Amino acid sequence: xERYWEVASTWxxxxxxxxxxxxxxxxTLPVPDYxxxxxxxxxxxxxELMTKGMLPTFIGxxxxxxxxxxxxxxxxxxxxxxxLGISRGIADFAYPVLNFFQSVSGIAWLPLMLIWFGFGExxxxxxxxxxxxxxxxxxxxxxxRSVPPIYVNALxxxxxxxxxxxxxxxxxxxxxxxxxxxxxxxxxxxxxxxxAEMLVGANGLxxxxxxxxxFHLTARIMLGMAIIGALWVALDYFFLRPLEEATIAxxxxxxx
Amino acid sequence: xxxxxxxxxxxxGRGAAPFVFILIAWMLVTRTGMLPTMxxxxxxxxxxxxWxxxxxxxxxxxxxxxxxxxxxxxxxxxxxxxxxxxxxxLRRKLSPVVEPIAGFFNALSGIAWLPLAVTWFGLGWLSVxxxxxxxxxxxxxxxxxxxxxxxxxxxxxxxxxxGGSRRHIIFQVLIPGAMPNIVTGIxxxxxxxxxxxxxAEMIATSTGxxFLIYNASNFHQTDTILVGIVTIGVLWLLTDRLVLQPIERWxxxxxxxxxxxx
Amino acid sequence: MTAKITIRGLGHEYVNPxxxxxxxxxxxxxxxxxxxxxxxxxxxxxxxxTTLLNILAGLLAKTCGTVLLDGRxxxxxxxxxGVVFQEFAIMPWRTVEKNIAHxxxxxxxxxxxxxxxxxxxxxxxxLRGFExxxxxxxxxxxxxxxxxxRTLAANPEVMLMDEPFAAVDSQTRITLQEExxxxxxxxxKTILFVTxxxxxxxxxxxxxxxxxxxxxRVKALVPVxxxxxxxxxxxxxxxxxxxxxxxxxxxxxxxxxxxxx
Numbered sequence: 001x002e003r004y005w006e007v008a009s010t011w012x013x014x015x016x017x018x019x020x021x022x023x024x025x026x027x028t029l030p031v032p033d034y035x036x037x038x039x040x041x042x043x044x045x046x047x048e049l050m051t052k053g054m055l056p057t058f059i060g061x062x063x064x065x066x067x068x069x070x071x072x073x074x075x076x077x078x079x080x081x082x083x084l085g086i087s088r089g090i091a092d093f094a095y096p097v098l099n100f101f102q103s104v105s106g107i108a109w110l111p112l113m114l115i116w117f118g119f120g121e122x123x124x125x126x127x128x129x130x131x132x133x134x135x136x137x138x139x140x141x142x143x144x145r146s147v148p149p150i151y152v153n154a155l156x157x158x159x160x161x162x163x164x165x166x167x168x169x170x171x172x173x174x175x176x177x178x179x180x181x182x183x184x185x186x187x188x189x190x191x192x193x194x195x196a197e198m199l200v201g202a203n204g205l206x207x208x209x210x211x212x213x214x215f216h217l218t219a220r221i222m223l224g225m226a227i228i229g230a231l232w233v234a235l236d237y238f239f240l241r242p243l244e245e246a247t248i249a250x251x252x253x254x255x256x
Numbered sequence: 257x258x259x260x261x262x263x264x265x266x267x268x269g270r271g272a273a274p275f276v277f278i279l280i281a282w283m284l285v286t287r288t289g290m291l292p293t294m295x296x297x298x299x300x301x302x303x304x305x306x307w308x309x310x311x312x313x314x315x316x317x318x319x320x321x322x323x324x325x326x327x328x329x330x331x332x333x334x335x336x337x338x339x340x341x342x343x344x345x346l347r348r349k350l351s352p353v354v355e356p357i358a359g360f361f362n363a364l365s366g367i368a369w370l371p372l373a374v375t376w377f378g379l380g381w382l383s384v385x386x387x388x389x390x391x392x393x394x395x396x397x398x399x400x401x402x403x404x405x406x407x408x409x410x411x412x413x414x415x416x417x418x419g420g421s422r423r424h425i426i427f428q429v430l431i432p433g434a435m436p437n438i439v440t441g442i443x444x445x446x447x448x449x450x451x452x453x454x455x456a457e458m459i460a461t462s463t464g465x466x467f468l469i470y471n472a473s474n475f476h477q478t479d480t481i482l483v484g485i486v487t488i489g490v491l492w493l494l495t496d497r498l499v500l501q502p503i504e505r506w507x508x509x510x511x512x513x514x515x516x517x518x
Numbered sequence: 519m520t521a522k523i524t525i526r527g528l529g530h531e532y533v534n535p536x537x538x539x540x541x542x543x544x545x546x547x548x549x550x551x552x553x554x555x556x557x558x559x560x561x562x563x564x565x566x567x568t569t570l571l572n573i574l575a576g577l578l579a580k581t582c583g584t585v586l587l588d589g590r591x592x593x594x595x596x597x598x599x600g601v602v603f604q605e606f607a608i609m610p611w612r613t614v615e616k617n618i619a620h621x622x623x624x625x626x627x628x629x630x631x632x633x634x635x636x637x638x639x640x641x642x643x644x645l646r647g648f649e650x651x652x653x654x655x656x657x658x659x660x661x662x663x664x665x666x667x668r669t670l671a672a673n674p675e676v677m678l679m680d681e682p683f684a685a686v687d688s689q690t691r692i693t694l695q696e697e698x699x700x701x702x703x704x705x706x707k708t709i710l711f712v713t714x715x716x717x718x719x720x721x722x723x724x725x726x727x728x729x730x731x732x733x734x735r736v737k738a739l740v741p742v743x744x745x746x747x748x749x750x751x752x753x754x755x756x757x758x759x760x761x762x763x764x765x766x767x768x769x770x771x772x773x774x775x776x777x778x779x
Contacts (some may be wrong), residue, residue, distance in 0.1 A: 210371050
């Protein structure tokens with residue numbers, strides 16, 4: 001308990017010190033105003049955007065898009081990856097393809113999507129969903145393939161059907177890899193989303209900070225960045241990482 | 257000897273088979289004329305454009321720009337991040353405080369810095385390289401920090417009971433023990449960094465593969481876009497095969513260590 | 519009366535993927551295992567004992583010969599031949615009781631009956647109180663007990679055990695051997711037990727089948743005429759019959775090892 005206070009008080013000190021240093025630098029550095037706005041400017045930008053209702057919209061749009069990608073990844077990507085992984089022949093065939101397309105991020109496909117769909121929502125969605133799907137499918141496939149054969153054999157000697165083996169061995173065995181794939185896919189996807197919003201400009205946090213730069217509203221940029229970071233931390237720390245660790249820790253499996 | 261050649265030829269064949277399949281499918285789709293060439297040009301067009309770009313150097317210039325930025329960022333940020341990560345990780349009082357901050361900046365890293373970078377440095381290679389730099393730096397720093405901190409205490413005890421000094425513990429236990437995390441961090445940072453680079457090049461500069469494909473879309477030059485995309489994919493595969501996998505084999509796999517991914 | 523397991527002229531060959539050589543793992547096995555018999559299989563390393571077991575289990579295909587269980591040909595794996603693996607192979611993501619119940623789930627045994635059977639076998643292997651634990655919370659010996667319970671609960675015709683106690687410390691091993699004896703006695707299952715440990719083979723087996731070095735053939739069948747009740751380590755420490763059988767089997771195995779060197 002004492003340690004907790006120690007850490008907490010160190011934090012308060014650090015926070016206060018950073019704000020102080022920042023304000024000082026903002027006031028004294030010989031650079032144009034828009035270079036380094038003081039913390040107070042960021043705060044007022046926050047208030048302004050909140051009261052105008054713009055901030056909730058920006059955040060809402062970005063979250064909506066990433067959530068959609070997450071659901072697609074979970075309900076389409078995972079089953080697809082599992083299916084591809086079950087048969088050795090198909091898995092070996094799909095592996096290089098998935099690897100290649102995974103490495104070409106969704107953003108690289110954006111210019112092509114611009115030609116196909118123009119500057120709109122669909123372009124963003126295609127880019128982001130692509131970015132999330134491939135790592136999910138790839139890792140689900142890997143997960144299935146990396147289940148030690150002895151578990152499959154053990155179930156065969158108990159007379160299990162193919163379907164049973166998939167359900168009782170391959171899926172649980174692949175879960176740590178799947179969790180990792182989802183986490184990686186969403187990490188890439190979140191960043192791809194911000195980039196796509198910058199390029200396509202259809203609302204969202206990426207658009208917010210990109211647009212702000214055009215008008216030198218640096219306080220708004222910093223606000224947007226803080227929110228982008230905080231949202232990902234929240235998502236990763238409170239949701240994704242516990243999910244991943246829960247599967248691994250609960251089953252005591254060490255993953256490579 | 258013959259057998260070995262036959263074995264690797266078979267392996268390459270098997271690896272290439274799915275792509276041949278895709279290539280054929282692509283060719284057939286464009287043959288049917290279902291889609292206008294602006295949407296999906298036939299592979300022959302793309303190949304021709306690729307050849308022209310290789311000959312007149314335009315592809316090389318852009319590859320050079322992108323790869324150059326990656327290399328510069330790596331060379332500067334990796335040693336810095338590893339060094340700082342070890343430094344902070346060793347300080348028991350400092351590391352628990354720094355870690356969450358590093359985690360936050362890690363989460364923030366990448367393209368989100370672009371508007372700020374452009375505000376400070378204007379459009380151009382400096383902003384873009386800055387993006388790569390901070391992506392790589394924060395990822396490697398964070399992973400190194402965590403790696404040093406999570407080396408099991410028992411190894412430290414073992415060196416102590418052998419009469420080892422603090423110096424021994426640092427160089428013989430903590431740094432090697434953190435290697436899996438460090439290597440993972442470097443590996444991941446190249447992945448994230450490369451993606452951030454392509455995106456940044458699209459927005460903020462006029463050279464590089466990202467710019468190449470984005471610019472081409474403005475002129476509806478779909479074949480150029482596809483050349484760019486294939487180049488990106490191939491470059492990444494080469495990086496993975498020739499750089500990342502060997503690194504991992506030399507260090508982590510050789511030592512039979514398990515890494516805790518962050 | 520026909521034997522439970524009949525093996526005639528069983529052979530197994532394969533091609534070594536690295537050296538591309540043809541390897542004859544089993545060179546013609548002729549063996550009969552009676553119903554309710556505890557047969558142990560010993561031999562030098564590489565003699566094909568595990569290959570033999572895997573073929574019986576249906577996890578490996580034979581090259582030639584016949585393998586019959588109750589007069590029927592053995593093809594693939596199935597619940598009639600329960601297997602206990604050296605590496606336990608219990609699902610890390612299932613609790614002890616769910617692991618033991620696994621075979622019953624597969625056989626669609628109704629829930630009530632399932633719980634009753636599971637409870638019985640949890641008792642039998644002495645894991646009461648651990649039903650809700652996950653494998654990673656258990657010691658090696660306990661994991662193996664779960665594996666044995668799982669196989670038994672599925673009520674196979676025969677039990678095939680592939681060096682099940684090799685990955686367990688020697689104290690636990692002794693305990694598990696004695697427990698296995700008790701189980702063998704009470705369930706009267708036909709058991710085929712592969713091991714490289716001669717003492718273990720003689721301690722457990724009604725008969726010891728000694729395999730020759732590669733290519734594996736039945737070198738000898740050594741009966742161990744000691745009643746199941748007497749098979750306790752404290753009783754057999756200085757038992758003449760036990761010592762004699764041990765010496766005999768040991769000598770036979772040494773011969774084969776000597777041939778390879």
